[in-house]
Amino acid sequence: MSAGYSAYEMMTVTAARQLRDGSVCFVGIGLPSAACNLARSTHAPGLVLIYESGTVGTRPEVLPLSIGDGELAETATCVVPLPEVFAHYLQRGRVDVGFLSAAQIDRFGNLNSTVIGAYAQPKVRLPGAGGAPDIATFAREVLLIMKQSPRTFVERLDFLSSCGYLGGGGERRRRGFPGRGPRAVITDFGILRPRDDSQELELAAVYPGVTAAAARAACGWPLAVAADFAQLPPPEVADLRVLRELHARTDAAHARPVRIQLPPANHS
Amino acid sequence: MSLAEAIARHVHDGQRVALEGFTHLIPFAAGHEIIRQRRRGLHLIRMTPDIIYDQMIGMGCATRLTFSWGGNPGVGSLHRLRDAIERGWPAPLSTDERTHAEMGVAYQAGASGLPCGLTRHFAATDLDRTRAGAAAELTCPFSGETLRAVPALNPDVTILHAQQVDREGNVLIRGILGAAREAALAARSVLVTVEEQVERLAAPANACVLPQWLIATVSVVPGGAHPSYAAGCYQRDNRFYLEWDAIARERERFEHWMHEHVLASADHAQLLRRLGVAQ
Numbered sequence: 001m002s003a004g005y006s007a008y009e010m011m012t013v014t015a016a017r018q019l020r021d022g023s024v025c026f027v028g029i030g031l032p033s034a035a036c037n038l039a040r041s042t043h044a045p046g047l048v049l050i051y052e053s054g055t056v057g058t059r060p061e062v063l064p065l066s067i068g069d070g071e072l073a074e075t076a077t078c079v080v081p082l083p084e085v086f087a088h089y090l091q092r093g094r095v096d097v098g099f100l101s102a103a104q105i106d107r108f109g110n111l112n113s114t115v116i117g118a119y120a121q122p123k124v125r126l127p128g129a130g131g132a133p134d135i136a137t138f139a140r141e142v143l144l145i146m147k148q149s150p151r152t153f154v155e156r157l158d159f160l161s162s163c164g165y166l167g168g169g170g171e172r173r174r175r176g177f178p179g180r181g182p183r184a185v186i187t188d189f190g191i192l193r194p195r196d197d198s199q200e201l202e203l204a205a206v207y208p209g210v211t212a213a214a215a216r217a218a219c220g221w222p223l224a225v226a227a228d229f230a231q232l233p234p235p236e237v238a239d240l241r242v243l244r245e246l247h248a249r250t251d252a253a254h255a256r257p258v259r260i261q262l263p264p265a266n267h268s
Numbered sequence: 269m270s271l272a273e274a275i276a277r278h279v280h281d282g283q284r285v286a287l288e289g290f291t292h293l294i295p296f297a298a299g300h301e302i303i304r305q306r307r308r309g310l311h312l313i314r315m316t317p318d319i320i321y322d323q324m325i326g327m328g329c330a331t332r333l334t335f336s337w338g339g340n341p342g343v344g345s346l347h348r349l350r351d352a353i354e355r356g357w358p359a360p361l362s363t364d365e366r367t368h369a370e371m372g373v374a375y376q377a378g379a380s381g382l383p384c385g386l387t388r389h390f391a392a393t394d395l396d397r398t399r400a401g402a403a404a405e406l407t408c409p410f411s412g413e414t415l416r417a418v419p420a421l422n423p424d425v426t427i428l429h430a431q432q433v434d435r436e437g438n439v440l441i442r443g444i445l446g447a448a449r450e451a452a453l454a455a456r457s458v459l460v461t462v463e464e465q466v467e468r469l470a471a472p473a474n475a476c477v478l479p480q481w482l483i484a485t486v487s488v489v490p491g492g493a494h495p496s497y498a499a500g501c502y503q504r505d506n507r508f509y510l511e512w513d514a515i516a517r518e519r520e521r522f523e524h525w526m527h528e529h530v531l532a533s534a535d536h537a538q539l540l541r542r543l544g545v546a547q
Contacts, residue, residue, distance in 0.1 A: 029341060029342055030342065052368055053290050053291055053292070053444045053446065054290070054444060054445060054446070055444065064342070065341060065342035065343070065504070065506045065509060065510075066291045066341030066342050066504065066506075066509070067291060067341060068290050068291025068292050068341075068444050068446070069291070069504055069506075070292070070443070070497055070499055070503055070504060072444075073292070073443050073444050073499060074499075079443065079444055079445070080445075081445045081446070081447065081449060081450070082290055082315070082368065082372055082445065082446045082447045083369075083372030083373065083375065083376050083447055083450055084372075086368055086369035086372050087369070087372065087373070090369070091369065091387065091388060114365075114394070114395065119394070119398045120398075122353065122354055123354075124350075124354070125338075125345075125349070125350045125353045125354050126339075126345075127337055127338050127339025127344075127345065127346070128335070128336060128337045128338050128339070128365060129336075129337070129367060129395070130316070130336055130337030130367070130368050131336075131337075131367060131368035131369065132367075133367045133369075133393055133395070134367050134368060134369035134370075134387070137388075137390060138388075159394045159395075160393050160394040161393060161394065161395060162393070163390070163391050163393060166391060172391075175390045175391050176390055177390045177391070178388075178390075253506075254506040254507065254510075255507065256503075257507065257545075258494070258495075258497075258502055258503055258504075258505040258507070258508075258545055259502070259545065259546070260490065260491040260494060260501075260502045260540055260545050260546045261490075261546070262490050262491060262537055262540065262541075262546045262547070263490060
């Protein structure tokens with residue numbers, strides 16, 4: 001990657017650019033949260049962010065460490081109980097975009113967030129899928145952001161936690177899923193998109209200084225290159241500045257010590 | 269009633285116990301008291317186990333866990349939870365794993381006296397395949413649609429932390445609720461810790477208030493949600509969440525830390541002073 005910005009920054013700026021102003025976005029924590037808040041602070045001020053903690057229309061000034069930081073509630077339009085955000089907002093079809101990450105992805109955008117190895121005797125017990133299976137089912141479309149390597153972009157998932165296009169070839173549509181499925185996977189090499197006919201993910205674009213060969217080598221299945229394959233321009237300076245300011249505010253806030261005022265002790 | 273007395277009286281070995289509060293208002297003080305009183309064989313229920321269940325599992329309180337997301341939010345793994353599932357330390361831990369939406373409808377069902385909660389269903393995941401008997405497909409008798417049913421959750425005891433209790437014993441919860449209210453209404457008995465007692469709750473008509481007659485006991489425990497937070501009282505101790513990763517990674521350091529902090533403190537106020545969070 002060329003000088004002036006990191007791979008993480010290129011990835012986050014690219015992910016943010018996938019979000020359209022005015023859409024309603026259900027946000028996962030980590031990389032998705034950074035991308036969504038960058039988008040809201042740049043080209044998409046009308047982006048409505050919903051976190052699974054029940055904070056609807058939240059506009060955090062600093063990135064939350066967890067999906068339920070106080071910042072999210074204080075800057076939200078409303079805060080609803082968690083069963084309600086999943087039933088009344090997500091399942092009812094009120095979410096345009098679900099923005100997720102996972103530990104493993106296969107060529108049809110199916111996700112594993114649960115275990116590496118066998119479920120009963122896992123080699124690595126991952127945190128689990130949380131709301132991802134629900135978001136991947138019900139959001140009108142899904143954006144994914146994941147670092148690419150042959151260990152994460154795999155021929156075969158250890159565990160199917162969240163459904164993408166299942167076996168491809170229209171299976172998801174035939175089963176009547178309300179959401180269309182993954183629209184794009186943003187990686188640290190570029191962007192993967194599903195083919196119209198098979199829904200197999202293929203390399204749609206790479207970042208400056210990245211070759212298609214390098215991206216293909218970092219994928220566990222034989223990654224096809226799209227017919228309209230493109231080279232992406234470097235990130236806008238303004239986007240980088242906003243992202244860096246966001247992280248600086250976040251680091252300062254997270255370093256601030258917490259003080260709790262106890263009433264005077266009434267015993268030894 | 270003091271928290272120690274409340275736990276002694278209402279939390280028993282082998283029970284199904286839910287400490288709820290989604291990232292916010294996690295009843296850490298109550299969880300620590302359960303550890304001090306050495307409860308065993310608990311079936312712990314919580315959407316996001318968080319550090320409190322990492323500590324309870326690592327200290328040998330639990331044999332079963334119902335949950336939907338078991339990580340340290342924004343940081344990574346819960347190492348004690350992983351050690352229990354991957355290597356059976358300090359005791360084997362069986363799991364009942366669900367999605368967030370499923371936990372939501374399961375608590376709602378439990379709170380409504382229904383045997384199961386429902387979500388729409390389109391394709392089986394591996395989670396569905398690993399839990400035969402704990403999730404099932406159901407056909408809607410009206411539309412013919414396929415639905416997914418998950419069994420209701422009815423904890424023996426649900427424990428919450430909240431901001432205020434009034435003189436009558438009514439409890440006000442402000443800010444992010446998670447599934448706290450549903451978990452309380454689903455339980456056989458409800459214990460609450462609060463930041464403070466006030467004469468009257470300044471609560472708007474639609475606020476989340478748990479009436480006194482739903483609650484077994486309320487204990488005033490300032491800072492009782494630390495290192496999570498209580499909106500309007502103190503912030504989430506994100507630094508502690510980051511530091512926990514190194515504390516919990518190895519068994520010895522974890523045990524040493526728990527002994528030096530949680531077990532060496534008689535109560536939560538002492539622990540907060542020991543951690544340097546309170547004067």
